[in-house]
Amino acid sequence: MKFGIVRFPGSCDDIDALQAATRVGEAVLLWHADHDLQGVDAVIVPGGFSYGDYLRAGAIARFAPVMAQVEEFAREGGLVLGICNGFQVLCEAHLLPGALLPNVSLKFVFRQVELEIVRADTPFTRARIPGAPTPRLSIPVKHTTGRFYAPEDELDRLEAAGQVLLRYAPGHNPNGSLRDIAGVCNELGNVFGLMPHPEHAVDPLSGSTDGLTIFDSMRAHVEQHVLA
Amino acid sequence: MRARVLVRPKAGILDPQGQAVERALPALGFQGVRNVHVGRLIELDVEDPERLPEMCDRLLTNPLIEDWEIEEGGIEEPR
Numbered sequence: 001m002k003f004g005i006v007r008f009p010g011s012c013d014d015i016d017a018l019q020a021a022t023r024v025g026e027a028v029l030l031w032h033a034d035h036d037l038q039g040v041d042a043v044i045v046p047g048g049f050s051y052g053d054y055l056r057a058g059a060i061a062r063f064a065p066v067m068a069q070v071e072e073f074a075r076e077g078g079l080v081l082g083i084c085n086g087f088q089v090l091c092e093a094h095l096l097p098g099a100l101l102p103n104v105s106l107k108f109v110f111r112q113v114e115l116e117i118v119r120a121d122t123p124f125t126r127a128r129i130p131g132a133p134t135p136r137l138s139i140p141v142k143h144t145t146g147r148f149y150a151p152e153d154e155l156d157r158l159e160a161a162g163q164v165l166l167r168y169a170p171g172h173n174p175n176g177s178l179r180d181i182a183g184v185c186n187e188l189g190n191v192f193g194l195m196p197h198p199e200h201a202v203d204p205l206s207g208s209t210d211g212l213t214i215f216d217s218m219r220a221h222v223e224q225h226v227l228a
Numbered sequence: 229m230r231a232r233v234l235v236r237p238k239a240g241i242l243d244p245q246g247q248a249v250e251r252a253l254p255a256l257g258f259q260g261v262r263n264v265h266v267g268r269l270i271e272l273d274v275e276d277p278e279r280l281p282e283m284c285d286r287l288l289t290n291p292l293i294e295d296w297e298i299e300e301g302g303i304e305e306p307r
Contacts, residue, residue, distance in 0.1 A: 099290055102244065147242075151292075
């Protein structure tokens with residue numbers, strides 16, 4: 001199982017994502033200007049400030065050469081995970097529904113939040129934490145532009161179609177996201193974006209290892225469906 | 229052609245930046261201000277103005293959250 005982590009100019013969580021993925025499989029960095037995904041089994045678009053986030057977060061990065069390959073990989077059913085800025089990039093690329101707007105507070109938020117797993121039967125959430133009493137994850141957020149938005153009828157459709165995979169637990173919505181949505185997937189279920197940072201919650205030293213659930217789920221899915 | 233693209237947050241989407249400005253004005257003694265919204269102004273020289281709408285839809289704005297309007301003119305370069 002090999003993860004590929006995209007590195008744009010301005011990415012800053014690429015190494016944490018690389019190290020997190022390395023805990024469950026192999027992982028390599030993919031350069032934004034390359035046209036080659038190096039045969040990876042899953043792609044992670046990491047957090048940061050791709051191309052400076054000039055204009056809008058993710059607006060310019062979505063046109064990076066490597067993104068054409070990522071889009072093709074996604075169309076063919078490959079697993080693509082977007083974290084924070086990566087989520088913004090995938091929304092701008094129309095690989096995911098909705099958009100991320102500035103936090104209602106207009107302030108940068110950096111805190112640990114509790115997330116409710118809405119669906120635990122997806123390639124990104126299937127590895128439940130053994131023994132956990134409730135299907136919750138404790139994972140940090142750190143962003144200024146994380147307010148998930150989609151028109152009301154689109155939100156209804158996303159919920160009905162089971163595309164909302166993670167919600168902020170009551171009282172934990174850090175940015176004013178509509179319907180407390182923290183993470184959504186595409187219709188096919190193979191592209192997933194979330195604002196919280198699972199790659200920052202993989203070592204007991206940092207207080208929680210709940211983030212491993214996401215990477216371990218992806219590994220399990222790929223080993224069962226792709227490599228088997 | 230010199231053009232300016234006015235970018236506005238779509239009507240109905242919560243605009244905390246506009247709200248912050250609206251709250252700040254009375255504190256400075258400016259009463260009677262309502263419905264403040266903060267958007268962006270993009271000025272550019274363009275050889276083929278007919279392509280401007282496509283530029284707006286594909287890069288300059290995100291049509292899901294923003295409306296755009298094109299005006300001819302603007303401050304000439306160089307400034």
